Amino acid sequence: MGDAIEAARLRRTYRSRTGFIRRRTTEIEAVRGVDLTVARGELFGLLGPNGAGKTTTIKLLNTLLIPTSGTARICGFDVERETREVRRRIGYVFGGDRGLYDRLSGLDNLRYFAELYGVPPRDQKRRIAELLDLVKLAGRERERVEGYSRGMRQRLHIARGLLHSPEVLFLDEPSIGVDPVAARELRRTVADLAATGTTVLLTTHYMAEADELCDRIAVIADGRIQALGTPAELRTHADGRRVVEIEAYGVPDDTVAGLQRLSGVREAAVEARGALQILTVQSDAGVDVQGEVLHALGGVRLGRVSTREPTLEDAYVAIVSGS
């Protein structure tokens, strides 16, 4: 039995035209030669910054886009020519509020997509009940979706993606905007799916999620795979580094840029958590930059300062920054 997902030299160029009298065509290469294989039953992560080509790659694999060049196969079927066979075998879930019929109940949403996705009529009732139990919407299924919370919508998305028991499930940032408890439930559901043999391709911005769930991870940036391996293998990209993490309030952008120019500093990044900012400075392991960094932050209100070993997130930042 072959791989669940095979992509070879996959490329996709978008053309957009602007202007009315002087028409101008702009070309954007969203995916620039992606090669990857995902084994059956594998939980594979695709990580990358916004605009890196993750969603375009998924659209190419799930038949919504045709590759400009290169090939892709799902369970052995070509995504460009054998679309019906591919669609029978894939499920697709994406994060966010949209993508459901708000005026219908959760149950009717599932009934409609059960028809569209070819679930035999005699199996529909049982399958929908199973999925409502799985995503913990049993008892709320007759309420209109417009009254659902974001977490409930997300769970309904997952139930919809699983209606026809797909062999390959694409999860495009499924936990975006979901509260921590719901996100944990979601991770458990995804892990259970993979454990029962469903191949999962997951894109996410949450490194902890990828680290916890994925058998292998590809980091994509600028339309190309920059690194591919197990989470442990990817972490080696940050080997030989140490990380200073500083809680701060109101760090100016030019200060961050200045930190990157300090001797021994490899990366400096700021993540906002409400009013609080987490400043992460990666340096060569043999160089202690903490003093210089704190000096450069003179005048900025600081909180806790700590030093730690690199994580997958640090490795990700190192990979993406180096691309």
Added chain:
Amino acid sequence: MRTLRLLTVGGVIAYRALFNWTSPGMFVGTLLVGPLFQLLFFAYLGRELQVGDDRFFIVGNAVLASSLACVFGGTMAIGNERRFGTLGHVLLSPRSRTAVFLGRALPYAGNGLLIAAFTLTGGALLLGLRIPPGALPGMALALTVGSLSCGFFGLALGALGLRFRDIWVISNVSVALMLLLTGVNVPPSALPGWLAAIGQGLPITHAAAAARLLAGGADLTEALRPLGIEVLVGAAWAVLAALLLKVFEVESRRHASLDTL
């Protein structure tokens, strides 16, 4: 059997999901009261200008009344997928596009038939038009054929929604054109030849002519010819809708022209 189920069950669920005017207030106000007042307006105008008798306007406008539900419904049946962000999930279905989308036209045609029957009854009662009881089965057939034909026309317009974002403009213009060109309010003989020719290809035109014949006491066999032409017109719009859906879906994959996700 499963295709039939997709056409019917799927069509009805999609209707409930995508049609904006299903709430009682919107349904009654927009789809029942509005067309009835339109009928009264043209009937009184016709009396004043002596363009045609009451039967001409009542029967014609009653058949045309289905166009609101069918044209705007067909547009909503596809255009609202963009609004809900569901188009990508629909296009990921392995089922036949023809069955998925043509099935959506059926509830709108049924809705149109209901509206046409209501408008005809209301108009006849208010203006005192007597329709021979023997003509009623034939009239019901004419209204059904007209509504179905108009439903497929609406779906063809809706298919343009896969390519063009501002599809509502086309629907609005189409409804106005039907008012003018279907011979419901302006006899085709009063129109320039090219406009009358366009009217011949629109739904409702021939169903209205057949209904008028029947309401005037003609035998069903006399109405069969315009009814047959209406069936052909409807079938042509259904084929065009299926073709447009196919072409625009392929184009969307090639040129990324849909914000599918």
